[in-house]
Amino acid sequence: MKEHIKKLLDNDLREDGRKLLEYRKNIKVEYGISPKSAEGSAQVTIGDTVVVAGVKFGVGTPFPDTPDEGVMIVGAELIPFSSPDFESGPPSIVAIELSRVVDRAIRESGCLDTKKLCIKKGEVVWTVFVDMYPLNDDGNLFDAMSLAAIAAMKDAKFPDYDKKTGKVNYTKRTKTGLPLKGTPLECTVIKIKDKLLLDPSVEEWKALDARLTVGFLDNGNICAMQKGGEKSLSVKEISKMVEIAGEQVKKLRKVL
Amino acid sequence: MKRNDGRKVDELRPMEAKTGVVKRADGSAMFKIGDTIAMASVYGPRELHPKFLQNPEKGLLRCNYNMMTFSGSGDRVRPAPSRRSREISLVTQNALLPVLNMEAYPNSVIDVFVELVQTDAGTRCAGICAAAMALADAGIPMTDIVSAVSVGYLKNTLLVDINAVEDCDLHATDIAVACLPRSGEFSLLQIDGDVNQKQLVEALEKAKGACKKIYAVQQKALKEKYKK
Numbered sequence: 001m002k003e004h005i006k007k008l009l010d011n012d013l014r015e016d017g018r019k020l021l022e023y024r025k026n027i028k029v030e031y032g033i034s035p036k037s038a039e040g041s042a043q044v045t046i047g048d049t050v051v052v053a054g055v056k057f058g059v060g061t062p063f064p065d066t067p068d069e070g071v072m073i074v075g076a077e078l079i080p081f082s083s084p085d086f087e088s089g090p091p092s093i094v095a096i097e098l099s100r101v102v103d104r105a106i107r108e109s110g111c112l113d114t115k116k117l118c119i120k121k122g123e124v125v126w127t128v129f130v131d132m133y134p135l136n137d138d139g140n141l142f143d144a145m146s147l148a149a150i151a152a153m154k155d156a157k158f159p160d161y162d163k164k165t166g167k168v169n170y171t172k173r174t175k176t177g178l179p180l181k182g183t184p185l186e187c188t189v190i191k192i193k194d195k196l197l198l199d200p201s202v203e204e205w206k207a208l209d210a211r212l213t214v215g216f217l218d219n220g221n222i223c224a225m226q227k228g229g230e231k232s233l234s235v236k237e238i239s240k241m242v243e244i245a246g247e248q249v250k251k252l253r254k255v256l
Numbered sequence: 257m258k259r260n261d262g263r264k265v266d267e268l269r270p271m272e273a274k275t276g277v278v279k280r281a282d283g284s285a286m287f288k289i290g291d292t293i294a295m296a297s298v299y300g301p302r303e304l305h306p307k308f309l310q311n312p313e314k315g316l317l318r319c320n321y322n323m324m325t326f327s328g329s330g331d332r333v334r335p336a337p338s339r340r341s342r343e344i345s346l347v348t349q350n351a352l353l354p355v356l357n358m359e360a361y362p363n364s365v366i367d368v369f370v371e372l373v374q375t376d377a378g379t380r381c382a383g384i385c386a387a388a389m390a391l392a393d394a395g396i397p398m399t400d401i402v403s404a405v406s407v408g409y410l411k412n413t414l415l416v417d418i419n420a421v422e423d424c425d426l427h428a429t430d431i432a433v434a435c436l437p438r439s440g441e442f443s444l445l446q447i448d449g450d451v452n453q454k455q456l457v458e459a460l461e462k463a464k465g466a467c468k469k470i471y472a473v474q475q476k477a478l479k480e481k482y483k484k
Contacts, residue, residue: 034293034324034373034374037326037328038327038374052324054325054327056331058331075325075335077335081281082297129325129326131325131335133324135278135371136278136279136280168331170330171329
């Protein structure tokens with residue numbers, strides 16, 4: 001299969017007939033797919049790739065070095081439900097990288113004002129869990145999960161917190177959303193031989209030599225980046241990839 | 257008696273069912289009852305790994321029940337399998353086995369993954385309903401479709417399809433059953449609470465009737481896929 005993908009690329013062809021930098025057409029974000037349980041949730045569809053993300057709130061003690069800031073935890077689980085390639089068991093290194101890369105863009109963008117998640121300095125703060133799952137892996141989980149995570153965060157509303165008992169009343173939801181300023185979003189460009197591709201399929205992903213996931217702020221600046229794959233990239237290639245990703249992120253942001 | 261959600265005592269919550277929801281799986285289905293949303297995907301029969309588990313006489317049905325971390329009504333659900341989820345995986349397996357002929361799949365495994373997206377009681381039953389549909393969608397021969405529901409007693413009134421308020425807040429006796437609609441036999445039976453034998457028999461008969469209604473929804477969804 002790898003050889004087949006590479007041979008096609010010699011003539012600038014892809015297995016599903018797309019052009020090299022052509023994203024799949026049907027990109028969709030649905031909000032509130034678990035409205036009763038999750039405080040925020042979203043489902044993202046890119047072609048046949050479907051991922052969901054949900055936000056849960058909790059209260060806990062702050063980290064000692066940031067006593068007046070709440071905590072955000074982003075996680076991804078590659079459930080065997082969604083692909084014959086995934087296995088049960090503790091999180092694989094793929095799942096760990098995926099969740100850390102999605103986390104990085106959100107965290108480093110500073111879009112979540114963690115100071116506003118403080119309930120009582122040094123004692124009680126909100127913990128925001130953002131958990132992501134693929135429902136069907138048809139490639140490009142990085143981009144899909146980046147979209148899903150931020151969409152679920154946009155959808156989230158705080159549950160009621162009882163200051164007297166120190167407990168969260170999950171049945172009562174407030175109208176207050178997460179203190180978000182901006183929508184950091186990631187896009188991945190992969191390199192196979194000397195060709196650059198957007199929105200890779202599962203098979204293309206398996207054949208990649210190098211990849212670059214770039215997170216962008218709303219103003220177009222870069223807030224996170226991750227290079228993957230076993231081959232190296234030149235400065236020229238990196239800047240070309242950043243440019244391609246930046247253009248695509250503008251389009252992706254419109255579906256939010 | 258009036259139920260908190262306005263239903264009659266023997267009324268099921270609104271149901272929705274769909275097959276083929278996971279393209280990469282060999283079979284898949286979504287089953288929604290009230291606010292409980294279960295999805296199931298089936299892979300196989302495929303070669304069983306690790307190899308020492310392989311049995312040349314029959315295949316293995318391996319079910320895995322999982323609540324997504326955000327699917328609980330309260331705190332975030334921890335992602336690792338709990339004792340509860342492992343037990344539910346086991347009883348799901350046993351609920352489905354009677355309709356399958358595992359001798360046909362030597363050295364192989366049929367994997368069934370059940371994921372809960374949102375929960376409002378009756379999750380194991382919804383999971384079994386989705387799993388049975390996903391198996392059928394995968395083209396695996398079965399002697400029957402499995403339908404499941406949980407019934408319960410609240411102050412001696414028999415209720416069909418109990419919801420979370422009835423289960424957790426009002427502490428109804430919870431009787432989870434899976435029924436093979438054609439033979440009328442049961443492949444899952446779990447009780448939490450207090451019932452006498454007469455009540456149990458009454459509950460089983462009631463559950464059988466409710467499962468027939470669920471069966472109709474499952475059947476319709478399975479046929480839907482082949483309608484143009």
